Amino acid sequence: MKIVSVSARDVGVPLKTPTRISTREILARHYLLINVETDEGVEGIGYAYSGTVGGEAFVKVVEDLIAPLIIGADAHDVTGIWARVYQEGLLAGRRGLLIRALSAVDIALWDAKAKSAGLPLAAYLGGDVTAPVPAYASGGYYLAGEAEPARAVREEMELNRERGFTDHKIKVGALPVAGDAERIAAALEVIGGSGRLAIDANNAYADVPEALAAIREFERVAGDHQIWWYEEPLSPDKIAGHADLVRRVKTPIATGEIHQTRWDFRQLIENRAADILQLDVGVLGGITEYLRVAAAADAFDLPTAPHWHANVHAQLAAALPNTVTVEHFILEKDIYNFERIVTEETRLRYADGAVLLSGRPGIGVAFDEDMIAFFSRAQG
Numbered sequence: 001m002k003i004v005s006v007s008a009r010d011v012g013v014p015l016k017t018p019t020r021i022s023t024r025e026i027l028a029r030h031y032l033l034i035n036v037e038t039d040e041g042v043e044g045i046g047y048a049y050s051g052t053v054g055g056e057a058f059v060k061v062v063e064d065l066i067a068p069l070i071i072g073a074d075a076h077d078v079t080g081i082w083a084r085v086y087q088e089g090l091l092a093g094r095r096g097l098l099i100r101a102l103s104a105v106d107i108a109l110w111d112a113k114a115k116s117a118g119l120p121l122a123a124y125l126g127g128d129v130t131a132p133v134p135a136y137a138s139g140g141y142y143l144a145g146e147a148e149p150a151r152a153v154r155e156e157m158e159l160n161r162e163r164g165f166t167d168h169k170i171k172v173g174a175l176p177v178a179g180d181a182e183r184i185a186a187a188l189e190v191i192g193g194s195g196r197l198a199i200d201a202n203n204a205y206a207d208v209p210e211a212l213a214a215i216r217e218f219e220r221v222a223g224d225h226q227i228w229w230y231e232e233p234l235s236p237d238k239i240a241g242h243a244d245l246v247r248r249v250k251t252p253i254a255t256g257e258i259h260q261t262r263w264d265f266r267q268l269i270e271n272r273a274a275d276i277l278q279l280d281v282g283v284l285g286g287i288t289e290y291l292r293v294a295a296a297a298d299a300f301d302l303p304t305a306p307h308w309h310a311n312v313h314a315q316l317a318a319a320l321p322n323t324v325t326v327e328h329f330i331l332e333k334d335i336y337n338f339e340r341i342v343t344e345e346t347r348l349r350y351a352d353g354a355v356l357l358s359g360r361p362g363i364g365v366a367f368d369e370d371m372i373a374f375f376s377r378a379q380g
Contacts, residue, residue: 001075001116005037006105008062010055011372012379013341016334018144022173022204026141028379029337030055032101033367034062036108038075044112045367047338048104048282049308061101065089070105075112078288082106086261099260099285106286107312111362120315121287121363127319132354134317135310135328136198137163140170140183141335149179150186156333157190163330164352166195167228173204177214181221188225197222198254200231208234208241215249229254229276229305242273252276257307260284265293269300276324280307281316290316298322308336310348311365314355328355341375343368 014028032055034046050058069088070081082102089098114124122129137160146152153170160168170187172180180199187197199218205211211233218227229252234241236258246253252275259265260283268274277297281290294316297304303324306313310328317323328350329336339347343366349356358364 001042001112002039003036003071003073003075004039005035006062006067006071007035008059008067008101008104009033009372009376010050010059011341011375012055013337013375014378015337019141019335020144020174021141021171021200021202023202024052026052028052031338031341032058032062032104033341033372034104034108036075036105036112038112038116040116042075042112042116044075044108044110044115044362045365046104046106046108046111046286046363047365048100048107049338050100057097058101058104061092061097062105065092065098066101066105075109075116078106078109078113081109082285082288095260095264100283103282103284103286103289106288107281107363110287115362118361120357120359120361121312122315122318122357125291125316125319127315129318129357129359131318132352132356133314134167134325135165135314135350135353135355136167136169136196136325137165138169138327138329139333139335140168140187142171142174149175150182153183154186154190157187159330159333161190164350165328166191166353167198167325168195169198169200169228169231169327171202172199172214172218173201177217180214181217184218184227185221188222191225193225196228197225198228198231201233203232203235205233208244211241211245212248215245215251219251227251231255231278232257239267239271239273242268243271246272246275254278254305256280258283261289262292262296265296269296269302274302277302277304278307279304280309281312282309283307287312287316291320294320294322309338310355311338311342312363314348314357315363318357326355341368341371342366
């Protein structure tokens with residue numbers, strides 16, 4: 001099954017309401033979309049999040065570096081293709097744009113492989129496609145014009161509960177610690193003893209003392225409730241700092257969503273810099289690299305809780321026993337809005353706090369070309 005063409009597109013999907021996290025404002029999300037055609041007529045699709053600006057740079061990486069290397073190659077040879085692209089990309093920086101672009105292409109290749117076998121990706125990897133995949137409702141972003149942040153969080157937790165979710169995550173770090181503590185208290189009032197709450201700082205805190213002071217206050221407010229995990233309190237480059245927090249904090253430390261390749265994760269694992277590893281298939285190097293990292297984590301008894309992209313991560317979770325949960329965004333929140341550009345019938349279904357796999361071959365997703373064209377025209 002030879003690769004005959006590789007195409008890449010950037011599409012920016014605006015948020016209905018401007019939002020922010022601790023480190024940036026978000027007006028739109030850009031996605032890198034990949035289509036791989038093979039000589040057997042099997043098409044693979046892949047995607048990755050390319051940020052809030054600069055999406056065309058990822059397209060250039062695919063067109064100028066990756067596509068020329070892999071056209072004519074056997075689409076089944078994902079490990080060989082991965083190694084070839086990585087080697088050729090050494091002078092292009094080894095990480096960053098290169099690995100995110102490679103991630104999207106690699107996902108498309110696995111999609112084609114599973115489709116050629118007539119199997120959902122989960123089954124192709126040896127997993128059970130009939131079992132629900134545990135998921136949590138992610139959100140708790142800071143919305144523009146929000147007059148009462150604690151009230152907004154409380155209302156969102158109620159929406160999550162109405163949709164059947166018992167586990168949740170909210171943002172911290174954009175407000176003073178006291179303000180975020182109020183939001184945590186409001187969330188826990190709704191959740192009670194029936195579920196769990198994780199908090200995500202998005203690298204908000206400058207150093208260990210600042211991150212430590214914040215979590216101490218959050219734990220105090222939580223009282224008898226155990227915070228599920230404390231996500232990315234520091235810059236991803238501060239591996240020693242995360243390791244220090246692991247040793248000193250009761251709440252489990254989670255990180256990894258911005259780390260790329262097995263070599264980055266080796267540093268996290270060897271330095272014991274996380275209690276929970278957050279792999280992102282669209283960041284770390286695609287499915288090929290995800291499987292390597294997940295196996296390494298399993299060998300060290302480290303659970304994984306993948307970041308974003310539940311469409312693909314639910315497939316992987318069904319085949320990987322050390323995945324404890326996947327991150328899901330209720331579409332009407334319009335926070336992670338990728339599903340606005342996939343066909344309605346291939347959007348994720350969920351019930352009772354779990355994602356339900358569809359049984360469709362491959363990753364189970366189809367692009368909605370009409371919506372992609374609409375957003376492409378809008379971005380000019």
